[in-house]
Amino acid sequence: MRLPLIIISIITALIGLAMSILPFGAIAILPIVVAFVSGFIAFKISQKENKSNNIIKVIFLIIIISLGLTIYNSFKTNEIVEDTESISKENQSEEDSLEELESLEIED
Amino acid sequence: MQRVFYFFSLFLLTQFIFGQNNAIASSEKLIFTASYNMSGLLTDLAQVTMETSEVKTSKSTFLRLKFKARTYSKWDGFFKINDLYESYVSPSTLKPYLYKREINEGGYYKFMQYNFNHKNNTIKSLKRKRRKDGTFWDVNKNLPINNNTRDLVTTLYHIRNLDIAKATIGDSEIFKIFFDNEESEVKITLLAKENITTKLGNKECYKLAISLNNSDLLKGNNNNLLWLTADENKIPVYAKFKVAVGSGELKIQSATGLKH
Numbered sequence: 532m533r534l535p536l537i538i539i540s541i542i543t544a545l546i547g548l549a550m551s552i553l554p555f556g557a558i559a560i561l562p563i564v565v566a567f568v569s570g571f572i573a574f575k576i577s578q579k580e581n582k583s584n585n586i587i588k589v590i591f592l593i594i595i596i597s598l599g600l601t602i603y604n605s606f607k608t609n610e611i612v613e614d615t616e617s618i619s620k621e622n623q624s625e626e627d628s629l630e631e632l633e634s635l636e637i638e639d
Numbered sequence: 640m641q642r643v644f645y646f647f648s649l650f651l652l653t654q655f656i657f658g659q660n661n662a663i664a665s666s667e668k669l670i671f672t673a674s675y676n677m678s679g680l681l682t683d684l685a686q687v688t689m690e691t692s693e694v695k696t697s698k699s700t701f702l703r704l705k706f707k708a709r710t711y712s713k714w715d716g717f718f719k720i721n722d723l724y725e726s727y728v729s730p731s732t733l734k735p736y737l738y739k740r741e742i743n744e745g746g747y748y749k750f751m752q753y754n755f756n757h758k759n760n761t762i763k764s765l766k767r768k769r770r771k772d773g774t775f776w777d778v779n780k781n782l783p784i785n786n787n788t789r790d791l792v793t794t795l796y797h798i799r800n801l802d803i804a805k806a807t808i809g810d811s812e813i814f815k816i817f818f819d820n821e822e823s824e825v826k827i828t829l830l831a832k833e834n835i836t837t838k839l840g841n842k843e844c845y846k847l848a849i850s851l852n853n854s855d856l857l858k859g860n861n862n863n864l865l866w867l868t869a870d871e872n873k874i875p876v877y878a879k880f881k882v883a884v885g886s887g888e889l890k891i892q893s894a895t896g897l898k899h
Contacts, residue, residue: 554711555682556682556683557681558675558678558681561680607713609672609683609711609713610713611686611709611711611712612715617721620741621705624723624741625694628694628725628727628737628739629696631737631754632694632737633696633697633698634698635696635698635736636698637699637729638734638757
Protein backbone atom coordinates (compact mmCIF):
# COMPACT_ATOMS: atom_id res chain seq x y z
CA MET A 532 0.00 0.00 0.00
CA ARG A 533 2.85 2.41 0.86
CA LEU A 534 4.62 2.08 -2.51
CA PRO A 535 1.54 2.68 -4.74
CA LEU A 536 0.66 5.72 -2.61
CA ILE A 537 4.18 7.11 -2.99
CA ILE A 538 4.01 6.57 -6.78
CA ILE A 539 0.59 8.31 -6.99
CA SER A 540 1.92 11.14 -4.83
CA ILE A 541 5.05 11.63 -6.97
CA ILE A 542 3.06 11.64 -10.25
CA THR A 543 0.35 14.03 -9.02
CA ALA A 544 2.91 16.33 -7.32
CA LEU A 545 4.84 16.62 -10.60
CA ILE A 546 1.58 17.26 -12.52
CA GLY A 547 0.70 19.91 -9.91
CA LEU A 548 4.13 21.52 -10.31
CA ALA A 549 3.79 21.59 -14.09
CA MET A 550 0.27 23.04 -13.88
CA SER A 551 1.34 25.70 -11.39
CA ILE A 552 4.14 26.79 -13.73
CA LEU A 553 1.74 26.80 -16.69
CA PRO A 554 -1.17 29.31 -16.44
CA PHE A 555 -3.78 26.79 -15.24
CA GLY A 556 -4.77 28.91 -12.25
CA ALA A 557 -6.86 27.25 -9.52
CA ILE A 558 -7.11 23.97 -11.48
CA ALA A 559 -3.51 23.20 -10.38
CA ILE A 560 -4.85 22.71 -6.84
CA LEU A 561 -6.56 19.42 -7.86
CA PRO A 562 -3.38 17.34 -8.38
CA ILE A 563 -1.70 19.13 -5.45
CA VAL A 564 -4.51 18.01 -3.10
CA VAL A 565 -4.30 14.41 -4.40
CA ALA A 566 -0.49 14.46 -3.97
CA PHE A 567 -0.80 15.79 -0.42
CA VAL A 568 -3.48 13.25 0.69
CA SER A 569 -1.67 10.22 -0.78
CA GLY A 570 1.70 11.53 0.47
CA PHE A 571 0.32 12.07 3.97
CA ILE A 572 -1.14 8.52 4.16
CA ALA A 573 2.16 7.09 2.83
CA PHE A 574 4.02 9.15 5.47
CA LYS A 575 1.85 7.71 8.30
CA ILE A 576 2.35 4.14 6.98
CA SER A 577 6.12 4.72 6.80
CA GLN A 578 6.15 5.90 10.44
CA LYS A 579 4.11 2.86 11.52
CA GLU A 580 6.36 0.42 9.65
CA ASN A 581 9.58 2.24 10.63
CA LYS A 582 10.55 2.80 6.99
CA SER A 583 12.38 5.68 5.38
CA ASN A 584 10.21 8.67 4.47
CA ASN A 585 12.86 10.82 2.73
CA ILE A 586 11.13 10.51 -0.64
CA ILE A 587 7.85 11.69 0.95
CA LYS A 588 9.63 14.75 2.36
CA VAL A 589 10.79 15.57 -1.21
CA ILE A 590 7.18 15.17 -2.40
CA PHE A 591 6.00 17.60 0.30
CA LEU A 592 8.66 20.07 -0.84
CA ILE A 593 7.35 19.85 -4.43
CA ILE A 594 3.80 20.33 -3.08
CA ILE A 595 4.82 23.46 -1.12
CA ILE A 596 6.59 24.95 -4.19
CA SER A 597 3.57 24.16 -6.43
CA LEU A 598 1.13 25.64 -3.95
CA GLY A 599 3.28 28.75 -3.57
CA LEU A 600 3.45 29.23 -7.34
CA THR A 601 -0.33 28.72 -7.68
CA ILE A 602 -1.06 31.31 -4.98
CA TYR A 603 1.47 33.74 -6.49
CA ASN A 604 -0.06 33.34 -9.97
CA SER A 605 -3.58 33.91 -8.60
CA PHE A 606 -2.59 37.50 -7.69
CA LYS A 607 -1.52 38.26 -11.27
CA THR A 608 -4.08 40.22 -13.29
CA ASN A 609 -5.32 39.06 -16.67
CA GLU A 610 -3.81 41.08 -19.48
CA ILE A 611 -4.33 41.27 -23.20
CA VAL A 612 -1.44 42.25 -25.44
CA GLU A 613 -2.91 44.50 -28.13
CA ASP A 614 -0.31 44.09 -30.84
CA THR A 615 -0.21 46.51 -33.77
CA GLU A 616 -0.58 43.62 -36.23
CA SER A 617 -4.03 42.71 -34.87
CA ILE A 618 -5.18 46.34 -34.82
CA SER A 619 -4.07 46.95 -38.42
CA LYS A 620 -5.73 43.63 -39.45
CA GLU A 621 -9.02 44.78 -37.93
CA ASN A 622 -8.79 48.15 -39.68
CA GLN A 623 -7.93 46.45 -42.97
CA SER A 624 -10.89 44.11 -42.51
CA GLU A 625 -13.21 47.12 -42.08
CA GLU A 626 -11.80 48.78 -45.21
CA ASP A 627 -12.26 45.55 -47.23
CA SER A 628 -15.80 45.22 -45.89
CA LEU A 629 -16.67 48.78 -46.92
CA GLU A 630 -15.54 47.92 -50.47
CA GLU A 631 -17.79 44.84 -50.41
CA LEU A 632 -20.72 46.87 -49.10
CA GLU A 633 -20.23 49.87 -51.39
CA SER A 634 -22.58 48.59 -54.08
CA LEU A 635 -25.28 47.57 -51.58
CA GLU A 636 -28.30 49.47 -50.41
CA ILE A 637 -30.15 48.61 -47.24
CA GLU A 638 -33.66 47.32 -47.92
CA ASP A 639 -35.58 47.98 -44.71
CA MET B 640 -52.62 49.57 -56.80
CA GLN B 641 -51.78 45.88 -56.72
CA ARG B 642 -48.09 46.75 -56.88
CA VAL B 643 -48.41 49.19 -53.95
CA PHE B 644 -50.18 46.50 -51.95
CA TYR B 645 -47.42 44.01 -52.85
CA PHE B 646 -44.65 46.35 -51.69
CA PHE B 647 -46.54 47.24 -48.53
CA SER B 648 -47.00 43.53 -47.72
CA LEU B 649 -43.31 42.86 -48.40
CA PHE B 650 -42.36 45.76 -46.12
CA LEU B 651 -44.56 44.43 -43.31
CA LEU B 652 -43.16 40.91 -43.76
CA THR B 653 -39.59 42.21 -43.57
CA GLN B 654 -40.42 44.15 -40.42
CA PHE B 655 -41.98 41.03 -38.91
CA ILE B 656 -39.05 38.76 -39.75
CA PHE B 657 -36.22 41.12 -38.83
CA GLY B 658 -38.05 43.35 -36.34
CA GLN B 659 -36.95 46.77 -35.17
CA ASN B 660 -33.73 47.32 -33.28
CA ASN B 661 -34.74 48.48 -29.81
CA ALA B 662 -31.81 47.18 -27.77
CA ILE B 663 -28.53 47.68 -29.61
CA ALA B 664 -26.75 51.04 -29.62
CA SER B 665 -24.28 52.04 -32.31
CA SER B 666 -21.31 52.47 -29.98
CA GLU B 667 -21.80 49.72 -27.47
CA LYS B 668 -18.91 47.78 -25.96
CA LEU B 669 -19.29 44.69 -23.80
CA ILE B 670 -16.22 42.98 -22.34
CA PHE B 671 -16.31 39.41 -20.99
CA THR B 672 -13.93 36.95 -19.41
CA ALA B 673 -14.08 33.41 -20.78
CA SER B 674 -13.11 30.70 -18.30
CA TYR B 675 -12.62 26.97 -18.56
CA ASN B 676 -14.21 24.87 -15.87
CA MET B 677 -12.67 21.73 -14.36
CA SER B 678 -14.40 20.12 -11.36
CA GLY B 679 -15.77 23.50 -10.31
CA LEU B 680 -12.38 25.20 -10.51
CA LEU B 681 -12.14 27.92 -13.12
CA THR B 682 -9.20 29.22 -15.05
CA ASP B 683 -9.46 32.42 -17.07
CA LEU B 684 -8.59 31.80 -20.69
CA ALA B 685 -9.56 34.71 -22.85
CA GLN B 686 -11.16 38.09 -23.17
CA VAL B 687 -14.22 38.29 -25.36
CA THR B 688 -15.37 41.66 -26.68
CA MET B 689 -18.68 42.48 -28.35
CA GLU B 690 -18.54 45.87 -29.97
CA THR B 691 -20.77 47.87 -32.28
CA SER B 692 -19.98 50.83 -34.51
CA GLU B 693 -21.50 52.65 -37.43
CA VAL B 694 -19.84 52.41 -40.83
CA LYS B 695 -20.82 54.47 -43.83
CA THR B 696 -20.66 53.75 -47.53
CA SER B 697 -21.67 56.26 -50.20
CA LYS B 698 -25.19 54.78 -50.28
CA SER B 699 -25.95 53.43 -46.81
CA THR B 700 -25.02 53.34 -43.15
CA PHE B 701 -24.39 49.92 -41.67
CA LEU B 702 -23.98 48.73 -38.12
CA ARG B 703 -20.76 46.79 -37.63
CA LEU B 704 -21.12 44.05 -35.02
CA LYS B 705 -17.68 42.97 -33.94
CA PHE B 706 -17.01 39.93 -31.79
CA LYS B 707 -13.41 39.41 -30.70
CA ALA B 708 -11.82 36.62 -28.68
CA ARG B 709 -8.22 36.93 -27.46
CA THR B 710 -6.35 34.69 -25.05
CA TYR B 711 -4.82 36.39 -22.03
CA SER B 712 -1.10 37.02 -22.49
CA LYS B 713 -0.22 34.27 -19.96
CA TRP B 714 -1.68 31.71 -22.44
CA ASP B 715 -0.23 33.24 -25.62
CA GLY B 716 3.02 31.28 -25.35
CA PHE B 717 1.15 27.95 -25.17
CA PHE B 718 -2.00 28.34 -27.26
CA LYS B 719 -2.78 31.72 -28.75
CA ILE B 720 -6.32 32.49 -29.85
CA ASN B 721 -7.04 35.57 -31.92
CA ASP B 722 -10.53 35.29 -33.42
CA LEU B 723 -12.46 38.05 -35.11
CA TYR B 724 -16.12 37.75 -36.10
CA GLU B 725 -17.82 40.63 -37.88
CA SER B 726 -21.25 41.24 -39.23
CA TYR B 727 -22.46 44.28 -41.13
CA VAL B 728 -26.15 44.75 -40.62
CA SER B 729 -28.96 47.23 -41.09
CA PRO B 730 -28.92 49.52 -38.00
CA SER B 731 -32.73 49.52 -37.79
CA THR B 732 -33.61 45.85 -38.44
CA LEU B 733 -30.28 44.02 -37.82
CA LYS B 734 -30.69 42.34 -41.21
CA PRO B 735 -27.25 40.94 -42.17
CA TYR B 736 -25.46 41.92 -45.38
CA LEU B 737 -21.90 40.80 -44.82
CA TYR B 738 -20.40 38.34 -42.36
CA LYS B 739 -16.74 37.63 -41.79
CA ARG B 740 -15.05 35.16 -39.50
CA GLU B 741 -11.28 35.01 -39.15
CA ILE B 742 -9.95 32.49 -36.69
CA ASN B 743 -6.36 32.10 -35.58
CA GLU B 744 -6.15 29.34 -32.98
CA GLY B 745 -2.75 27.91 -32.06
CA GLY B 746 -1.47 28.11 -35.64
CA TYR B 747 -4.75 27.03 -37.24
CA TYR B 748 -6.18 29.64 -39.61
CA LYS B 749 -9.57 29.88 -41.26
CA PHE B 750 -11.45 32.71 -42.90
CA MET B 751 -15.11 32.65 -43.89
CA GLN B 752 -17.06 35.38 -45.63
CA TYR B 753 -20.75 35.45 -46.48
CA ASN B 754 -22.30 38.06 -48.73
CA PHE B 755 -26.04 37.92 -48.18
CA ASN B 756 -28.31 38.43 -51.15
CA HIS B 757 -31.79 38.96 -49.70
CA LYS B 758 -33.45 39.36 -53.11
CA ASN B 759 -32.50 35.85 -54.25
CA ASN B 760 -32.17 34.32 -50.76
CA THR B 761 -28.62 33.19 -51.43
CA ILE B 762 -25.24 33.54 -49.83
CA LYS B 763 -21.99 34.02 -51.69
CA SER B 764 -19.59 32.11 -49.50
CA LEU B 765 -15.82 32.32 -49.41
CA LYS B 766 -13.75 29.89 -47.36
CA ARG B 767 -10.02 30.51 -47.05
CA LYS B 768 -7.60 28.16 -45.36
CA ARG B 769 -3.83 28.16 -44.91
CA ARG B 770 -1.69 25.34 -46.20
CA LYS B 771 1.30 24.05 -44.24
CA ASP B 772 3.68 25.95 -46.56
CA GLY B 773 1.94 29.25 -45.66
CA THR B 774 0.03 29.67 -48.93
CA PHE B 775 -3.76 30.04 -48.98
CA TRP B 776 -6.51 28.25 -50.87
CA ASP B 777 -10.00 29.59 -51.48
CA VAL B 778 -13.32 27.84 -51.94
CA ASN B 779 -16.13 29.95 -53.41
CA LYS B 780 -19.74 28.80 -53.32
CA ASN B 781 -23.22 30.15 -53.90
CA LEU B 782 -25.61 28.64 -51.41
CA PRO B 783 -29.37 28.94 -50.92
CA ILE B 784 -30.78 30.18 -47.60
CA ASN B 785 -34.18 30.80 -46.09
CA ASN B 786 -35.47 34.37 -45.97
CA ASN B 787 -34.92 34.65 -42.20
CA THR B 788 -31.49 32.98 -41.99
CA ARG B 789 -28.85 34.90 -40.10
CA ASP B 790 -25.17 34.46 -39.32
CA LEU B 791 -23.86 33.63 -35.85
CA VAL B 792 -23.07 37.19 -34.73
CA THR B 793 -26.35 38.66 -35.97
CA THR B 794 -28.26 35.86 -34.24
CA LEU B 795 -26.61 36.74 -30.92
CA TYR B 796 -27.68 40.35 -31.29
CA HIS B 797 -31.10 39.35 -32.62
CA ILE B 798 -31.77 37.33 -29.45
CA ARG B 799 -31.15 40.52 -27.46
CA ASN B 800 -33.61 42.32 -29.65
CA LEU B 801 -36.46 39.88 -28.97
CA ASP B 802 -39.42 41.09 -26.93
CA ILE B 803 -38.76 38.58 -24.13
CA ALA B 804 -40.94 40.51 -21.67
CA LYS B 805 -43.99 39.22 -23.54
CA ALA B 806 -42.85 35.57 -23.36
CA THR B 807 -43.89 33.19 -20.62
CA ILE B 808 -41.64 30.65 -18.90
CA GLY B 809 -41.18 27.62 -21.15
CA ASP B 810 -41.74 29.53 -24.39
CA SER B 811 -39.27 28.77 -27.14
CA GLU B 812 -38.39 30.08 -30.57
CA ILE B 813 -36.37 28.56 -33.38
CA PHE B 814 -33.95 30.54 -35.52
CA LYS B 815 -32.10 29.55 -38.66
CA ILE B 816 -28.39 30.13 -38.49
CA PHE B 817 -25.76 29.80 -41.21
CA PHE B 818 -22.43 28.52 -39.95
CA ASP B 819 -19.59 26.75 -41.78
CA ASN B 820 -21.61 26.77 -45.01
CA GLU B 821 -24.47 24.89 -43.40
CA GLU B 822 -27.84 26.00 -42.19
CA SER B 823 -28.69 24.90 -38.63
CA GLU B 824 -31.55 25.59 -36.28
CA VAL B 825 -31.02 27.26 -32.92
CA LYS B 826 -33.71 26.81 -30.32
CA ILE B 827 -33.98 29.42 -27.57
CA THR B 828 -36.11 28.56 -24.55
CA LEU B 829 -37.00 30.92 -21.72
CA LEU B 830 -36.31 28.86 -18.59
CA ALA B 831 -36.77 31.37 -15.78
CA LYS B 832 -36.46 34.92 -14.59
CA GLU B 833 -33.89 35.16 -11.80
CA ASN B 834 -31.50 37.51 -10.01
CA ILE B 835 -27.78 37.00 -10.41
CA THR B 836 -24.78 38.90 -9.12
CA THR B 837 -22.51 40.28 -11.82
CA LYS B 838 -19.74 42.86 -12.18
CA LEU B 839 -22.53 45.30 -13.14
CA GLY B 840 -24.32 44.61 -9.85
CA ASN B 841 -27.24 42.40 -8.88
CA LYS B 842 -29.37 42.07 -11.98
CA GLU B 843 -32.74 40.55 -12.70
CA CYS B 844 -32.18 38.33 -15.73
CA TYR B 845 -33.91 36.16 -18.28
CA LYS B 846 -32.39 32.68 -18.15
CA LEU B 847 -32.35 31.23 -21.65
CA ALA B 848 -31.39 27.75 -22.85
CA ILE B 849 -29.72 27.51 -26.23
CA SER B 850 -29.63 24.29 -28.22
CA LEU B 851 -28.36 23.66 -31.72
CA ASN B 852 -30.04 21.15 -33.99
CA ASN B 853 -28.03 19.37 -36.72
CA SER B 854 -24.76 20.41 -35.10
CA ASP B 855 -22.38 19.01 -32.52
CA LEU B 856 -20.90 22.42 -31.66
CA LEU B 857 -22.90 22.76 -28.43
CA LYS B 858 -23.54 19.69 -26.27
CA GLY B 859 -26.71 18.80 -24.39
CA ASN B 860 -30.12 20.45 -24.29
CA ASN B 861 -30.10 22.61 -21.18
CA ASN B 862 -26.33 22.74 -20.72
CA ASN B 863 -25.88 25.93 -22.67
CA LEU B 864 -27.40 28.82 -20.81
CA LEU B 865 -27.48 32.55 -21.32
CA TRP B 866 -28.57 35.20 -18.86
CA LEU B 867 -29.80 38.48 -20.36
CA THR B 868 -30.65 41.43 -18.14
CA ALA B 869 -34.42 41.82 -17.86
CA ASP B 870 -34.33 45.45 -18.96
CA GLU B 871 -34.46 47.22 -22.32
CA ASN B 872 -30.74 46.69 -23.01
CA LYS B 873 -30.93 42.91 -22.52
CA ILE B 874 -27.18 42.72 -21.87
CA PRO B 875 -25.74 39.19 -21.90
CA VAL B 876 -24.15 39.17 -18.44
CA TYR B 877 -23.42 35.49 -17.94
CA ALA B 878 -23.26 32.36 -20.07
CA LYS B 879 -22.53 28.73 -19.37
CA PHE B 880 -21.65 26.43 -22.23
CA LYS B 881 -20.70 22.85 -22.79
CA VAL B 882 -18.62 22.02 -25.86
CA ALA B 883 -16.72 18.93 -27.02
CA VAL B 884 -13.63 19.76 -24.94
CA GLY B 885 -15.38 20.54 -21.63
CA SER B 886 -17.42 23.33 -20.16
CA GLY B 887 -16.88 27.00 -19.68
CA GLU B 888 -18.30 30.28 -18.55
CA LEU B 889 -18.53 33.78 -19.89
CA LYS B 890 -18.82 36.58 -17.35
CA ILE B 891 -19.32 40.25 -18.08
CA GLN B 892 -16.59 42.64 -16.94
CA SER B 893 -17.89 45.93 -18.29
CA ALA B 894 -20.63 47.40 -20.43
CA THR B 895 -20.42 50.86 -22.02
CA GLY B 896 -22.30 52.86 -24.64
CA LEU B 897 -25.65 51.19 -23.94
CA LYS B 898 -28.83 52.30 -25.67
CA HIS B 899 -30.95 52.71 -22.52
